[in-house]
Amino acid sequence: MLEINQLEKCFGTTQVLKSIDLSVKPGELVFVIGPSGSGKSTMLRCCNRLEEPTSGSILLDSEHVTECHGRALDKMRLKIGMVFQGFHLYPHKSVLANVMLAQVKALKRSKPEAKARAMEMLEHVGLAHKADAMPSELSGGQQQRVAIARALALDPKVMLFDEPTSALDPELVGSVLKVMKQLRQEGMTMLVVSHEMEFAREAADRVVFMDGGVVVEAGPPEDIFGNPKSERLRAFLSRLQPTTAA
Amino acid sequence: MSFLDTFFDGAVMAKYLPDLLAALVTTLWLSAAIVIAGLALGLVLACLRTLGRWYLTLPIVAFADISRALPPLVVILVFYFGLPGLGIRLSGPMVLFIVLGGVLAAFAEEIFWAGLTSVPKGQWEAGRATGLSFMQTLFDIALPQAIRLGIPSLVNRALAITKMTALGSVIGVKEILSVSSSAQSFSGSATPLTMAALAYLAIFLPVVIFARLLEKRYT
Numbered sequence: 266m267l268e269i270n271q272l273e274k275c276f277g278t279t280q281v282l283k284s285i286d287l288s289v290k291p292g293e294l295v296f297v298i299g300p301s302g303s304g305k306s307t308m309l310r311c312c313n314r315l316e317e318p319t320s321g322s323i324l325l326d327s328e329h330v331t332e333c334h335g336r337a338l339d340k341m342r343l344k345i346g347m348v349f350q351g352f353h354l355y356p357h358k359s360v361l362a363n364v365m366l367a368q369v370k371a372l373k374r375s376k377p378e379a380k381a382r383a384m385e386m387l388e389h390v391g392l393a394h395k396a397d398a399m400p401s402e403l404s405g406g407q408q409q410r411v412a413i414a415r416a417l418a419l420d421p422k423v424m425l426f427d428e429p430t431s432a433l434d435p436e437l438v439g440s441v442l443k444v445m446k447q448l449r450q451e452g453m454t455m456l457v458v459s460h461e462m463e464f465a466r467e468a469a470d471r472v473v474f475m476d477g478g479v480v481v482e483a484g485p486p487e488d489i490f491g492n493p494k495s496e497r498l499r500a501f502l503s504r505l506q507p508t509t510a511a
Numbered sequence: 512m513s514f515l516d517t518f519f520d521g522a523v524m525a526k527y528l529p530d531l532l533a534a535l536v537t538t539l540w541l542s543a544a545i546v547i548a549g550l551a552l553g554l555v556l557a558c559l560r561t562l563g564r565w566y567l568t569l570p571i572v573a574f575a576d577i578s579r580a581l582p583p584l585v586v587i588l589v590f591y592f593g594l595p596g597l598g599i600r601l602s603g604p605m606v607l608f609i610v611l612g613g614v615l616a617a618f619a620e621e622i623f624w625a626g627l628t629s630v631p632k633g634q635w636e637a638g639r640a641t642g643l644s645f646m647q648t649l650f651d652i653a654l655p656q657a658i659r660l661g662i663p664s665l666v667n668r669a670l671a672i673t674k675m676t677a678l679g680s681v682i683g684v685k686e687i688l689s690v691s692s693s694a695q696s697f698s699g700s701a702t703p704l705t706m707a708a709l710a711y712l713a714i715f716l717p718v719v720i721f722a723r724l725l726e727k728r729y730t
Contacts, residue, residue: 315636336644343642353637357655366651367641412637419641 266291266454267312267423272321274307281307283478284321289423292452296465296486299475300501305458308475309425312456313345314338326422343371346416350428352408354400354415360387361396364415372419379418386414390444406437410444417448424448426457442468462505466490474498523702527694531703534690535710541604541686542673542714548612549672550665553619557657560624561649571620578617584678586610591682603684607676615672622664626657659729666722670715687711 267289274282281304289295297305310316312323314330323330325344333341354363364383368374374382387393390410392403400408409429416424426445430438442464449455449468459465465472465486472489474482474497482495493499556575559567590606601609630653638648680689691707 313640315640339639339642339644342640345640347640349633349637349640351631351633353631353633355634355637355652355656357659367638367643370647370651371642371644415637415641 266293266326267456268322268324269308269312270322270324272308272311272323273319274304274311274316275319281478282311282318285475285478285480287473287480287483289454289456291454293470294449294455294457294468296469296472297456297458297475298460298462298465298472298489298501299481303475304478305475306427309427309456309458312425313342313347315347339371343367343419344422346419346421346424348409348412348416348424348426348429350431352400352405352412352432354408354411356400358400359396360392360398360400360403360411363400363411364418367415368418382418383414386418387411389417389447390414391440404437405433406440409433409441413441413444413448423454423456426455426459428458428460430459430461462490474501476501517701518705520698520700520702523694523698523700524706527691527698527703527706530690530694531687531706531710534685534687535714537604537684538676538686538710539714541607541676541679541684544608545611545615545673545676546669548608549615550619550669552612552616553621554623554654556616556620557623557627558649558654560620561627561653575617575620578614579621583610583614583672583675584681586614587678587682603679603682606682607679607684611672611675611678614675615669618668618672619665622661622668623654623657626660627653629660630656662729663722663726666718666725670718670722674711674715 269285269287272282272285272287273280285304285308287295287308297308299305307316311318312330314333318331321331325341328341330341330345354360355366358366361380361383364386365376365379368379368382369376372379384393384396387396390413392407392410392414395403395407395411400411403411413424413429429445430441433441438461442461445455445457445464446468457469467486469486471483472486473480474489474495476497482489482493482498489498490502493502556571560571587606587610590601590610591603594601634652634656635648638652639645643651676684676686677688679686680692683689687707687710691703691710694703695701
């Protein structure tokens with residue numbers, strides 16, 4: 266479904282991604298973990314070209330994401346949903362209008378069609394009753410669920426999550442994870458960068474550990490958490506333990 | 512002579528009322544034209560600047576900085592008395608429209624631009640990530656937020672510049688100030704100037720009140 270080949274990214278003279286290979290199969294939930302600065306967010310942002318890769322290729326359903334330009338790139342992005350750490354809902358538009366905008370403007374759906382789909386997606390994330398609210402009236406968890414609905418309404422083939430719960434108060438994290446779990450059960454293909462280790466253990470098909478711009482280790486969550494092979498992963502997990510316990 | 516005779520002489524008022532009403536109409540349409548053209552041009556320039564091409568940005572910034580630095584009166588005099596030397600003869604109202612519209616455009620461009628730069632990067636990313644083009648993201652996401660941020664400054668600037676239509680009095684435009692000050696010379700009474708002040712209030716006070724409502728709604 267999503268294939269990342271020999272992806273490299275440099276910011277000036279610093280190389281943040283060093284030949285990343287990673288593939289996500291249809292319906293798979295791949296979880297990317299790693300210390301901050303390991304390049305995991307940059308990798309994710311290269312997948313829809315919010316960051317321009319320095320070299321390497323990214324394919325979605327055998328179509329080159331990395332070779333699209335202009336309109337073709339806009340079209341390609343419709344197939345790649347993205348959820349940000351900071352939600353980025355449009356503050357001047359109602360919840361419903363947030364979910365409708367790209368459907369109408371980019372997907373060229375009619376307004377009634379877009380509205381119906383938006384309501385369906387809001388229902389899905391449990392926020393249909395907030396359709397007429399403004400984003401500022403919602404809690405962080407609710408805003409993030411609207412952002413998920415906004416991405417889902419475009420019927421993407423794959424969803425990218427860039428630390429979707431990192432900006433949330435602890436008590437609001439659960440509501441967002443619940444929606445993500447539900448998506449997984451429905452067979453959505455997902456690539457998630459997150460620090461929610463419990464969630465990774467429970468819901469991920471595969472966990473990828475990145476450090477220093479390379480994939481150090483990848484495998485099923487049991488192996489990654491239960492039987493880490495590399496020294497770096499062991500060190501990372503042991504540093505993490507206290508916070509997971511607390 | 513009493514205060515009332517000096518500033519509110521009934522006979523003088525009656526005599527010059529038609530002239531002043533005509534002048535009020537002139538000021539009104541000139542102001543409207545300046546505001547519409549100035550804000551529209553400023554918006555277009557700010558949008559062009561977002562494209563980030565130096566050959567667009569450089570002239571826009573030069574235009575904005577020079578227009579904001581020069582006193583409008585100087586430019587008005589140059590255009591009105593200087594340009595005919597080059598064979599370009601513009602009417603008084605046209606000079607006023609071009610110069611003040613240009614100055615407002617310069618200020619408006621800066622205000623819109625400031626608004627655009629304060630829209631968080633994440634807004635652009637959210638738009639582009641959902642398949643919107645650069646232009647769609649600009650018009651549907653960034654610009655509405657930038658305009659809201661800019662409304663108070665835009666209103667203040669538009670008011671300040673439309674009041675400068677009074678500068679038309681130095682190039683013979685029959686707007687409120689020039690008509691009332693010549694009426695004052697002819698009649699020897701200050702009453703026409705009082706009428707001018709009232710006429711300006713009649714135009715601008717509603718605008719100021721409207722601006723307050725607008726600001727309350729959007730900020």
